[in-house]
Amino acid sequence: MRQSRRLLALVSALALVTSLAAGCGGSDDSGGGNGLEKKDMKVASLPLVDGAALYIAQKQGLFKAEGLNVKIVPVAQSIKALPALKNGEVDAIAGANYVSFLQANEQGAIKLSVLAEAATLTSNMMNVVVMPNSKIKTAKDLEGKKVAVNILNNIQGLTLDSILKANNVDPKKVNYVAVPFPQMAAALQKGQVDAIHTVEPFLSDTEKKLGARVVVDGGSEPVTGMPISGFVSTQEFTKKNPKTAAAFQRAIIKAQKIASQDRKRVEEVLPGYAKIDPQVASVITLPGYPTSLSTTRMQQIVDLMTSAGLLKQKPDLKSILFQPTS
Structure with a gap:
């Protein structure tokens, strides 16, 4: 009888541990919480206002809330991170200028996937x-x-x-x-x-x-409001890790909304990653921070590149702009 009680207590304890582990979204090292294919992401980032949302998401715990562990790798030029992106050494690039990466896509260097928009041109930024x-x-x-x-x-x-x-x-x-x-x-x-x-x-x-x-004024007409940079990855990454890519996109869009509505949140992160004086951060001109991934908006940069001869033909934006599946 005493053995039966001990056995029952042991089974109950094991059931409780299993339940807690499931409730916490436990997973192995390769996968992440919330059913993600992987929890760890490396993101290359420039020291520009364009990528502020990346640091806001990190500071506000938005990545963590999605089950992601994001490591930020500083770079001076986004195009220099292209080989690392292609080889899988980094999973995404923040603040990547569209011209260089749309050209790389057309030339076959990578199959581009835009996870989120980073910035649009404003006057005097x-x-x-x-x-x-x-x-x-x-x-x-x-x-x-x-x-x-x-x-x-x-x-x-x-x-x-x-x-x-x-x-x-x-x-x-x-x-x-x-x-x-x-x-x-x-x-x-x-x-x-x-x-x-x-x-x-x-x-x-x-x-x-x-x-x-x-x-x-580099943000004056006729380019005012033009989309200039984004959070980019490869189609190989997004197809292999659709849930991870969607989680990253959700966190960034939430951070973009914060950046667009609360300048102070941008000012808080700028001195750290851009290495500037807080007083300078308080007076700089910020770009627009889009809070959605818009085909119409992205078509503007494609049209301008095509008319300038930087693209031979217009790419299929439906395949380039990452749209998570339900």
């Missing part, structure tokens, strides 16, 4: 600036001059070319030079370039430290 004593006064004065951009043939050149054309300036006469964002201010100060096309938070930091003067 990405400007062409010069030293205070520069003779460059107008957009027309940029003809024949060296202008630094983060990467050649990327979103910066595409949008700036559109603005220059709208102001009767020949973009072909502007000499673009590739300089990573963190090195642009030094290149301008040393006279290695005549102007820099820089983005926040580097823009405000350069203006503060060098007294740099704005020559062209």
Whole structure:
């Protein structure tokens, strides 16, 4: 009788442990909670305002709530993380400029999958600036001059070319030079370039430290509101890990909503990952933070790239924009 009671107690204890484990979403090391294919993700990220949602999601526990453990890997240029993305060394890239990655998709370097939109252009968030004593006064004065951009043939050149054309300036006469964002201010100060096309938070930091003067508002018409960057992965990753990709997308979109509604949340994370003074973070111009993945909005950048000859044909956005299955 005593043995029966002990056996019953043991069975009850084991049942309780099993129930608790199931309730906590227990899984092995490869899988994640909530039925995810994998819980660990590596995300490459640039030190730009574009990727603020990644750090907000991390700080607010939004990834954790989805059963994800996200490790952030800093990079200076999104295109330099492309080989790592292709090889599976990172699972996604935050703040990746659309031009470079849509081109890589067309060229067969990767099969692109956009998990979420990161930023849209706003007035004065990405400007062409010069030293205070520069003779460059107008957009027309940029003809024949060296202008630094983060990467050649990327979103910066595409949008700036559109603005220059709208102001009767020949973009072909502007000499673009590739300089990573963190090195642009030094290149301008040393006279290695005549102007820099820089983005926040580097823009405000350069203006503060060098007294740099704005020559062209890089978010002005006809590119105001243009989608410029996103959270990207590969179709191989999203097909193999659809639930994980959907969980990441949900967390990022929640963070995008926070960023779009509460500037303070952006200011809180910027000094840490962008390495800027909190006072600079409080005055920078923020981009738009889209809270959905819009085919209509993405078509704008595709149309502009096609008309500029950066894409030979328009890609199938339905296959590129990740839509989770129910």
